[in-house]
Amino acid sequence: MPRSTWKPCRDAIRIAPSLLAADFGHIAEAAHQLEESGADRIHVDVMDGVFVPNFTFGTDTVRVLRRATSLPLELHLMIVNPDAHLSTFASAGADAITVHYEVCANLHRTLASIRTLDCRSGAAINPSTPAGMLDDVLELCDLALVMTIDPGFGGQSLIPRTLHKVEQIRREVERQGLDTEVEVDGGVDATNAKACVDAGADVLVAGTAVFGHKDGPRGGIAALQRAVTAAGATG
Ligand code: DX5
Ligand code: ZN
Numbered sequence: 229m230p231r232s233t234w235k236p237c238r239d240a241i242r243i244a245p246s247l248l249a250a251d252f253g254h255i256a257e258a259a260h261q262l263e264e265s266g267a268d269r270i271h272v273d274v275m276d277g278v279f280v281p282n283f284t285f286g287t288d289t290v291r292v293l294r295r296a297t298s299l300p301l302e303l304h305l306m307i308v309n310p311d312a313h314l315s316t317f318a319s320a321g322a323d324a325i326t327v328h329y330e331v332c333a334n335l336h337r338t339l340a341s342i343r344t345l346d347c348r349s350g351a352a353i354n355p356s357t358p359a360g361m362l363d364d365v366l367e368l369c370d371l372a373l374v375m376t377i378d379p380g381f382g383g384q385s386l387i388p389r390t391l392h393k394v395e396q397i398r399r400e401v402e403r404q405g406l407d408t409e410v411e412v413d414g415g416v417d418a419t420n421a422k423a424c425v426d427a428g429a430d431v432l433v434a435g436t437a438v439f440g441h442k443d444g445p446r447g448g449i450a451a452l453q454r455a456v457t458a459a460g461a462t463g
Pocket of ligand 2: 246271272273302413433
């Protein structure tokens, strides 16, 4: 869904399942299954083996996913030199592209470039990166992604201290009067989803908690939605 038609939805918690936990041999079916299971969008983790010690999807897979689902595809680029690949991923079908602060020498320019491609723009920070590093680019961010684990692999445990950063970014988004979504990614499950939302997250990425759920993605997504709804969080 191109940026020009996207309307931020401020009063509901969105679930963005990560395909990293899906069966890579049936990735199109996994995307279709997520659409059938109530996912709000699909989180596509792109890894280059340099920024993170792992490899995953490239532009061809994004094209396959684009054909397989009408859900928004949000790409999480865990790659060095993302500027060189923005237009390729955008033309492959990305609706949103998130880059890492840690590898962008000119983050302001990179985020502006993503928007010129009519994609929603996102900036991500790793657990060791202070939240304030995004303060001066939030106005160019449709999405601020707080990594709650060190990136590269699914199935890790959420680092509790990172939730203070979610609070800080939420406060800064409100202070600046922005519509930026605040997303958490890594180790999110039904036991900590409420704490993430209470801290100020409105988008939850989850791989293991969705694809590893005993009742499959539909059960995993429902469990996350219940966790944030039952606890009095909107959703
Ligand atoms: C890790 C990725 C995450 C990961 C989340 O580098 O960015 O999106 O797939 O997976 P879980 O939810 O299993 O931690
Ligand atoms: Zn991710």
